[in-house]
Amino acid sequence: MTAVVPSESEVQEGGSRYDRLIQPARVHGTLYTDPSIFAEELRKIWHKTWVFVGHESEVPQVNDYVRKQLADQDVVMTRDKEGEVHLLINRCAHRGLQVCDDKAGNSSSFRCPYHGWTYRNTGELLGYPYNKGYGGKKQLPLGMGKVARVASYQGFVFGSLAAEGQSLEDHLGAAKGEIDRLVGLSPEGKVSLDAGWLRHKTRSNWKFLAENETDGYHPQFVHGSIFGVTGSPIGELYSDNSTAVTRNLGDGHSENDLRPEFRGFAEPMRWFGTTPDRVPNYVAAMKEAHGEDADRLMIEGAPHVMIFPNLFIAEIQVFNIQPVAVGECVQYATAVQFDGGHELNMRMVSQSIGSVGPAGMLLADDTEMYERNQRGVAMADPEWLDVRRGLHRESVDEDGFTIGTATDETGMRGFWNHYKSLMEAED
Amino acid sequence: MTETHPAAADGPRHDIRFDETSGAVTIGAGKVVESEFASVAIKLDQDGNSVRLRVEDLRTGRVRFLDALELESLVWLGEGHLTQLLDPSHERWRG
Ligand code: FES
Ligand SMILES: [Fe+2]
Secondary structure, eight states: OOOOOOGGOOTTTTHHHHOOOOOOOOOGGGGTTOOHHHHHIIIIIITTTOOOEEGGGGGGSEEEEEEETTTEEEEEEOOOTOOOEEEEOOOOOTTOOOOOSSSEEEEEEEEOOOOOOOEEEEEEEEEEGGGGGSSTOOOOOOOOOOSSSEETTEEEEEESSSSSSHHHHHHHHHHHHHHHHTOOOOTSOOOEEOOOOOOOOSSSSSHHHHTTTTOTTTTHTTEEEEEEEESSSSSGSSSTTTEEEEEEEEEOOOOOEEEEHHHHHOOEEEEEGGOOSHHHHHHHHHHHGGGGGGHHHHHHHEEEEEEEETTEEEEETTEEEEETTTTTTEEEEOOEEEOOHHHHHHHEEEHHHHHSSSSSSSSHHHHHHHHHHHHHHSSSSEEEEEEETTTGOOOOOTTTTTEEEEEEEEHHHHHHHHHHHHHOOOO | OOOSSOOGGGGOOOEEOOOOOOEEEEEOOOOOEESOEEEEEEEEEOOSSOOEEEEEOOOOOEEEEEOHHHHHHTTOOOHHHHHHHHTTTTTTTTT
16 A cells, blocks of 8 residues: 655644644545554554453353454453453463454353463463473463453443553543443443444444544435435434534544434434334333433433444444454444343344344445545545534533534544544653 | 162153243252252253353252363363362361
């Protein structure tokens, strides 16, 4: 891939490399195509910050495990016999073999197929065959690698490969409230992500996906066909007439807040495109659980939030983006399941199949855009991507967050600000 | 005389019914791994991310799950180790 270098006139003197490539109203195309930038991202973002890995509900039983991806790291999420969740790096301490091969299973311990070294599902080395070669049992201070820090919020499990750094709660910041909003739609105050993940390989840089998730400018165009076929009113929420806002939540997180529109309609379950009489059991369970507040929750609906760098909650679906190479990433998608919301859960699964399944319309539409985007930025001219939309009409909301209108690129600018601060930090 | 007690090869004697919702076990006429000394119900459990063996001590209700690697290890357990496990003071009545 040819990297396009900014021309002399476009280079601002004195700034860092990323000062030159990331400007308030535009970003340089090489950010998506330069392998050396991708390598730096792995070190400075993916191996350092908190990355979404999976959900506790994927390992419901003691000794359950699932294989996961944390950027370029193959990770095994396990639940030990005490119920604690671990993220092990899928690598044998002996000769580096990948220890687990199955996608999921239940086992208290893992035995490496190469020479039989056996590990507890906490990563601790249990034993090795023919131990005289090592001077007896328990002589080796070795174990499987571990993701240095593991923490979860509302069951969402994040890992950080850096031993030091801010806490998960600090990293999530204002995005915590969005996760809470999602969980608030469960009659039991809990969500599960156990409906199975669809895996979509995309020949595109991961940042195109992250930026697009709260880009309210594209839905009417890219998703015009699905809105047309289904008669969905969602398209109109992303227009110049909408009262919805795009909010920069800080730390690279952003959201499309559609609540102003739904509050205007004041119809419970409209966010889901349905009415209370079609999901009576769910509505009854919500009223039972939340009393007076149930109507508000069911009117305002679920969040549409992109949590930096890779967790996207799109109302009824959760996406997990993991980079593979400068021009390739994998996007995993699953239907949200509300504990105690069986009636709604079945609908969420079928809607997810329709939108992000193999023949689904939403994700296929977007993927076509990402891939064309990637092919486009490899072209020489123009060198920049424009992100100025709405810059002149941004304002600050009562909580101090920068907001733009429903179709503004406020979220993208928030993403780039944070990205720049991470990439400029010392290794 | 009619022979009613099963030959070992017939396998378990009691028909065990597991109530999936409460987790309770009911024993009808039929199958269980049992002797005059102990009575144990066994079931393949599918609740985890892969199948396990659910073993229940019917006298105490205590349950243990054994995964494939643990079961395989049991098969290879030396007589000495097994005897050690059977020693009542080894785990259960240590006090
Ligand atoms: S590489 Fe795993 S036991 Fe040798
Ligand atoms: Fe889209």
